[in-house]
Amino acid sequence: MTGQHVLNEISQAIAETRDLTVTDLSDDVLASDQPLVIRGLAADWPAVKHGRESVDRVIEYLQGFDSDNVVTALHAPPEAAGRIFYNEDMTAFNFEYRRIALKEAMQQVRSHIDLPSPPSLYIGSTNVDHWLPGFREQNDIPIQHLAPLVSIWIGNQSRVSAHYDFPSNIACVVAGHRRVILFPPEQLPNLYVGPLDFTPAGQPISLVDFCAPDYDRFPKFREAIKSAQMAVLEPGDALIVPSMWWHHMEALDAFNVLVNYWWRSSPSYMGPPLSVLQHAMLGLRDLPEAQREQWRELFDFYVFNPQKDNFEHIPEAARGVLNPIDEQSARQIRKMLRDKLL
Template identity: 40%
Template sequence: MPAPIETFHYEGQPDALDTIVGGDRPLVIRGLVNHWPLVKAARESDQSFAAQLMAADNGAPVDALLMPPEAEGVVGYRGEAEAFNFEHHRASVTQALQRLLQFADAANAPGIALQSAPIANCLPGLLEHHALPLLDASVTPRLWIGNRVTTPAHFDEYHNIACVACGVRRFTLFPPEQVRNLYIGPLDFAPTGAAISMARLDRLDDPRYPRLQEAMAHAQAAELEPGDAIYIPPMWWHHVASLGRLNALVNYWWKKAHGTGLAPNTRLGGLLHCILLFKSLPPAERAAWRELLDYYVFNDEDPAAHIPEGRRGWLGELDEEQSRKLLERIRQYL
């Protein structure tokens, strides 16, 4: 069984965000959004929750997935990964909710998932009374609604606070180094934009994925009810299972400022560039480049400590001018 995720009790502490983020580990925050009107409606009934959302809907279309019953609600692939196991649609929040309520009591319902909808675009009236006290208002929320749908393990580059507004969600998290045991699918053919695990956590004896049990030995898990929230650090793999007939999640992604702000907003491009540059090299060359990357990038020791401070250049603290020069050199190499 996975270990329980550590719990943090938020009581309005002014330094709460630093405490939550500073540990570089996941945290469950019980009752963080108990005050939200949506949460109170969800505790009354699914219908009350849906009615409140519909009343705020401005009709803007959002992304929605529709899975056949045989997919068992697990977002992924058909056959030998020749296609995704869902259809992609654009629909309003109200249309998605009507379909979810229609299938609420069906024994063999299709999987439905409204994905990553910016609340400011489709439900702007919710923003005033559904703020997150921990974060600045510039960090904008996104809405995820569905029935019994599971998103396999994947990672985000961002800090993430996810708040359950309706239903129950089970989060199973894995530290970044478990990537080798999670059997991640294609980087260039990912069902949800982020590469996902091809192994199912409810099928640990699948002979295709023998190291999955090793990943589970390092897993942490928690079930969240309406009003609860979870902090997921960047790069942590998270498997999310929605357990009710109607489930809703509001999440907040943000990045902490680093350097001059001239670096690309995503680091995934750097990973893909490394695959292109280094993966096909002969073993000895690949090992040599691994040593250079470890020394200059991933080693906590300062590779420029022996260089006079005025001559450390790109190995020192990068100001805006140095960053621009480095970007120009990168362009020349490319």
């Protein structure tokens, strides 16, 4: 049975406020494990003001910062209806990558505005400081102490399936509107996530079509919907997405721009957790059940539930990786892993 768009089944709105400005973003707000819509956070950005005025004005404004570097854009045919996804048998994607100048890409999107069923052009996660130097001098959130990676996303109507990001995230809408549907991390079993190593844009995604969910194929998705939260963001609005929350993003207008800030709550020299998962699949997943359970105990003891007194019987100078990880020990661990994996 195929259902209607899940928006008709979601009853919970993402919590929101209109009382925060860019100078009010305390570390407590940014470190929350719950999502938050901040209405008007970026409303004073010149880019947002141009975006509210017209598509041509915001394109002209963005082109004023263009560094003439080529970007990678995703191009999908009209029949994809904006969905960035796989082909029917999941042997490839339903789009192709194109290398194109940013100015040309924006003009292509502009030329499709009046088409009833345009092809999709999607420029995702493009580093602002590299491709639009100077943009942040006029349009920014002052969270430099978090060393964020700041990216811009440009395109026409698009649907990016539910996925998670390890870094925390503030997403600011510059032009167009965005529908966002969020799920807490524990909904993983109900989202029917696709491959880990063959993904449209780097992160594993839900295989459920949110516009027409197939409940015969994905019956547990009904459980996920019970925990879903939704919001529609306007130009100037921002959304805090905590680490590991699943987020389904829809760009609703004929021209859309979003700027987002990713940051880690751990030092940058720490390794990516997904690599741990992949290595565990290589070394642990297919062991006999009894051995997996024994390794579960080790992981709990050393990683997930380490107690302060676990290692007091070892002289501190001899604890090695059992001590808190610093940048030097992180380099040593990486070298050790490289040597063992060769």
